[in-house]
Amino acid sequence: MGLPIGVFGQAFTGRISDSQNATPLPYASIGIKGKSIGGIADSEGYFHINIANAAVTDTIVVSYLGYHSKTFVKRDVMQSQYEIKLDPYALQLNEVVARGKREVIVIGNKNPSARYTGWGDYNSSRGRLRGVAVETNETPLKLGKFKMHLEACEFDSVRFRLHVLPLGENYSGDLKAELLKENVFFNAYKGQRWVDVDLSKYNLVIHQNIIVAVEWVDAWVKSEERNESYQLTISTSRKEGFLYSRKTPEETFSVLRLKYTPTMYLETYKLGNQKVSDE
Template sequence: MKYSALLLLFFLSIGVCGQAIKLEGQVLTAQGQKALPYVNIGIRGKNVGTTTNAQGRFILVVPPENALDTLSFSAIGYQAHHMAIKQISPAKPMQVKLQEKAVSLKEVLVRSHKLKRKKLGVTGRLPLVWGSPENIENRDIYEFANLIRVKAKPSELVSAHFYLASTKLDSALFRINLYRVSDGLPGERLVEKSIVDRLSAKAGWVSIDLQPYALMLDEDFFLGIEYLPAEGADRLAVSLGAKLGGKAYSRKSSLGTWDTFNGASLSGYVEVWQ
């Protein structure tokens, strides 16, 4: 009888471990407890993730094979927060509070010579578009990035430009990210400023004014465009323009791994003063 009970308990534990874990909750600021929208939530490097909505709320279904992993919360301007999934109770909504990050500004030397306005990146487009990568989580992001070479020249960022196309949406929400180059891939964020804008998705070039953010860089960086899909939206509703040649960088989930593709590059560039 004793062994039968132990055997039953063993099989029950296997059944529990084999179930997906549904987590939901809200992300708030630690100071003031205000809702934090568009926070990236995920298991780093595992392509399991989502984002908070405009009210800071989220739902994430964690596959059973990731039950022993760590869940990370990442928001621009805030310290990253990490939680062991096995210590989270799915029975009640989570409330995650993020601490503001102390940001030290890097000094960039501005030379006295007359500055020139330049376009850096991929300014052309061929009849080639990319749809979003396939993903199991409807609320999750997808993101593409271009390597921008400034060649150690102090550069004041004026604007960012991308080619978007959609037959279903008039507009969509995007976030512009600037990443440090790390082993040839996008690494940590270079700028702790939230650049979120609703852009027209009717086929054509779109522009994001970067001057209000006073961005000065003197190192090569990755320019990323991150699609923040609305709840219930078709994630294949928006495509981005591309050009043959070069290398493409993309990821299909929050805090997920970056993939590379040789032979095409994102139609995206920045205008700078150098």
């Protein structure tokens, strides 16, 4: 399951794949539980996480949406490389059957301002997250589209992972309570302003207020043409609310009440003359 000891607890490295078919799990999360230590795997499931600042009793969590997580204790990390295989959940998807004309209901922050929030350089920002609380009195609602306005995207392409979470008491949020049943990745491109993601195929119906958030998982440029960072920023709207941020997978959200919050919104519709059934 690995090679002889070579890192002496300073790094946790290896590859993460599906236990049934050995396919890599791109951008799987690896982090020290409750601490700002960790990161994500690359597009082929390979990871290299610096755990030098973790205590010997700290727990390392390896997770991927739709799969059972695995944990390691730092003091037991004795190999230079691990091949980690995660077991998939048996997915049960809701089937939503629509009949008749749908009335679109927009929830969230739709109008961008000249302000923005965002990330720094590519390497330090993979796995970082920005999100906003979305409140509505119209539930239940089916999610149709997610939209986000970028203030700047100077990379040729950036890949995001979408998160939809229940809004907890006192505006708390927990990534372990993900409402999506599988990873939703999408790309934004150089110079693009509005990013549009079709969610209708995921058949997600919300019954409560939510947090919608995006996680930066990858970015590409054809060539490094300058020394300074490329910009990636999300416009903020002139709407007071709660901003959610996080640097590594296993740390808790930082929650701030601000006058300007990320320009992210959802196009939804009422169930109306529809039925929801389990497959």
